[in-house]
Amino acid sequence: MGNAAAAVMPDELFKGASRASKGVQLRPTPPAETGHNILFVTSEITDLVKVGGLGDVSAALPRALNQHHSVRVLIPGYRQVINSGRPLRVVGKLPGHAAIPPCLIGQMTMDDGLIVHVVICQELYYREGNPYGDAEGIDWPDNHIRFARLALAASKIADGLGIRDWRPDLVHANDWPSGLTPAYMAWRGQQTPCIFTIHNLAYQGLCPVECRVELGLPEEALRTEGMEYYGKLSFLKAGINYASRITTVSRTYAHEITSPAFGCGLEGLLRRKADEGLLTGIVNGIDTSWQPKTDPRLIQGFSPNDWVGKQANTRYVEQSFGFAREDGPLFAVVSRLVHQKGVDLTIAAAEMIVAHGGRIAIIGQGERELEQRVQALAQRHPGRIGANLNFCETEARRIIAGSDFLLMPSRYEPCGLSQIYAQCYGSLPIARRTGGLADTIEDGVSGFLFREPTLEHYLQAIRRALNVHRHPVLLNAMRCKAMAAPLYWHQSVRPYDRLYRRLIEHTYDSFALPGRRSRACSK
Numbered sequence: 001m002g003n004a005a006a007a008v009m010p011d012e013l014f015k016g017a018s019r020a021s022k023g024v025q026l027r028p029t030p031p032a033e034t035g036h037n038i039l040f041v042t043s044e045i046t047d048l049v050k051v052g053g054l055g056d057v058s059a060a061l062p063r064a065l066n067q068h069h070s071v072r073v074l075i076p077g078y079r080q081v082i083n084s085g086r087p088l089r090v091v092g093k094l095p096g097h098a099a100i101p102p103c104l105i106g107q108m109t110m111d112d113g114l115i116v117h118v119v120i121c122q123e124l125y126y127r128e129g130n131p132y133g134d135a136e137g138i139d140w141p142d143n144h145i146r147f148a149r150l151a152l153a154a155s156k157i158a159d160g161l162g163i164r165d166w167r168p169d170l171v172h173a174n175d176w177p178s179g180l181t182p183a184y185m186a187w188r189g190q191q192t193p194c195i196f197t198i199h200n201l202a203y204q205g206l207c208p209v210e211c212r213v214e215l216g217l218p219e220e221a222l223r224t225e226g227m228e229y230y231g232k233l234s235f236l237k238a239g240i241n242y243a244s245r246i247t248t249v250s251r252t253y254a255h256e257i258t259s260p261a262f263g264c265g266l267e268g269l270l271r272r273k274a275d276e277g278l279l280t281g282i283v284n285g286i287d288t289s290w291q292p293k294t295d296p297r298l299i300q301g302f303s304p305n306d307w308v309g310k311q312a313n314t315r316y317v318e319q320s321f322g323f324a325r326e327d328g329p330l331f332a333v334v335s336r337l338v339h340q341k342g343v344d345l346t347i348a349a350a351e352m353i354v355a356h357g358g359r360i361a362i363i364g365q366g367e368r369e370l371e372q373r374v375q376a377l378a379q380r381h382p383g384r385i386g387a388n389l390n391f392c393e394t395e396a397r398r399i400i401a402g403s404d405f406l407l408m409p410s411r412y413e414p415c416g417l418s419q420i421y422a423q424c425y426g427s428l429p430i431a432r433r434t435g436g437l438a439d440t441i442e443d444g445v446s447g448f449l450f451r452e453p454t455l456e457h458y459l460q461a462i463r464r465a466l467n468v469h470r471h472p473v474l475l476n477a478m479r480c481k482a483m484a485a486p487l488y489w490h491q492s493v494r495p496y497d498r499l500y501r502r503l504i505e506h507t508y509d510s511f512a513l514p515g516r517r518s519r520a521c522s523k
Helices: 053-065 143-158 180-187 209-215 235-242 251-256 267-275 308-321 343-355 368-380 393-402 418-424 435-440 455-469 472-483 494-510
Strands: 037-041 070-076 089-094 103-109 115-120 170-174 194-198 206-208 232-234 245-248 279-281 330-334 359-363 385-388 405-408 428-432 448-450
Touching: 037 053, 037 143, 053 070, 053 170, 053 494, 070 143, 089 143, 103 143, 115 143, 143 170, 143 180, 143 209, 143 235, 170 180, 170 494, 180 194, 180 235, 194 235, 194 494, 206 209, 209 232, 232 235, 235 267, 245 251, 245 494, 251 279, 251 435, 267 279, 308 330, 308 359, 308 385, 308 393, 330 343, 330 393, 330 418, 343 359, 343 368, 343 455, 359 393, 368 385, 393 418, 405 418, 405 455, 418 428, 418 435, 418 472, 428 435, 428 455, 428 472, 448 455, 455 472
Parallel strands: 037 070, 037 170, 070 115, 170 194, 194 245, 245 279, 330 359, 330 405, 359 385, 405 428, 428 448
Antiparallel strands: 089 103, 103 115, 206 232
8 A cells, every 4th residue: 555554644533533423314305496515526626635637627616616506525635635734523434345444524614615525544545645646656556445435435425424414416526536436326326416527538547357346346347338448447437437427628628539549448438428418528717816917926917908017927937047038939838747748849849949039938747758858958958948847836827927928739638727827828828729729729819729749730830929929919919819718617617507407407307206305505
């Protein structure tokens, strides 16, 4: 279970656990007129622990949905969560299953009132490292048990157990770590609807078939209609097969993953789900902290009518990276440094950018080889290319705000948030026409798109951007269009709200039970 598995968790969490609720079985209730109880199951939330974009979505989407429903988040009790400094009280406990140990259910409340429930299991979660692996980036060997514990807890809570006097009307599971949630619910014969959102199909949560015994899976799990995937078990496939509906994070990506080029071996299953009307693409939004005029993290705020603040951020970036103060275009890379993001294409394109008077500011972390190549690139072009491999949210915002263009040549991009952030701050994205990039960038209006993930096509888009930079009136016009383009979560949440209500109403119409009592939707 990793060297840090024996770390000691604060004892006070266990005080009173024996007196905590063991879970009260609640009968299903009819849909409320105004809103419903929603359990949002995730492996990260930016407030407490974040690895990637899932953390941002898990922080923003439940908050936006809380305007329409009562949403609670369920997350594993990692060391970072337990030690967050927020009061955490035990509200229930749940039994184990097969090799999955029992757990406590904790509850903490964020400053704005969002309730987060925590699956407390010291032996599984209280470790050094990130949610998925150790400090060296190596996956925990018992990840199948760790995230099965999360999914099993969600399915029990959906049954009215673990949290006294609260039961969800719908469960929303996210990505492979919660992929077993709809499966456990289905195998238990539960009627509560469950949505499964694919944030990135490439990460599937695979484990050997022999893990079936440890996870307590039924025989049907080993079938292709279950979670069998080329001789292994796939948590992601379980989520797809057993959820009431599948969503993904952009319309284009929902179409792309039904093709062999993007389907990761699941394109046939996803195409069938799409044909049955069970696969939907809903573009992510951004949270309201992304406001160029009022963002306190910027050196100076700005608006489409006043570019002085943007120039102040540009000067800051130049100083931070040792660039000469000049009028050449400033390009930004704010990204995980991984093959998917096309960082190698940017490295190859850098010579041309520098030759045309451009500078490149890079911030991000990722694969060791790409980090080394980025560092070598910066060393070859001092004063023109700079790299910061220690990611910082404040620095990232300032780099975006100070840049003219954001480089984002992703080979695939389910949704992407960086291009939306860039548009919001008047930085024009240069991106491949794929996934959410195609859905959120209007080519030649709010950014630049290219079709094939090749250096030739990428350079053509960069040349178009350089040409626009030579014409300040056109550049500012595109900036204004870009700053008006982004969707905030209060707008993009509407399709989720409609989908939730439709599924809940259908469920209760289909499985009407006599003698139900209405209850108010409580937080």
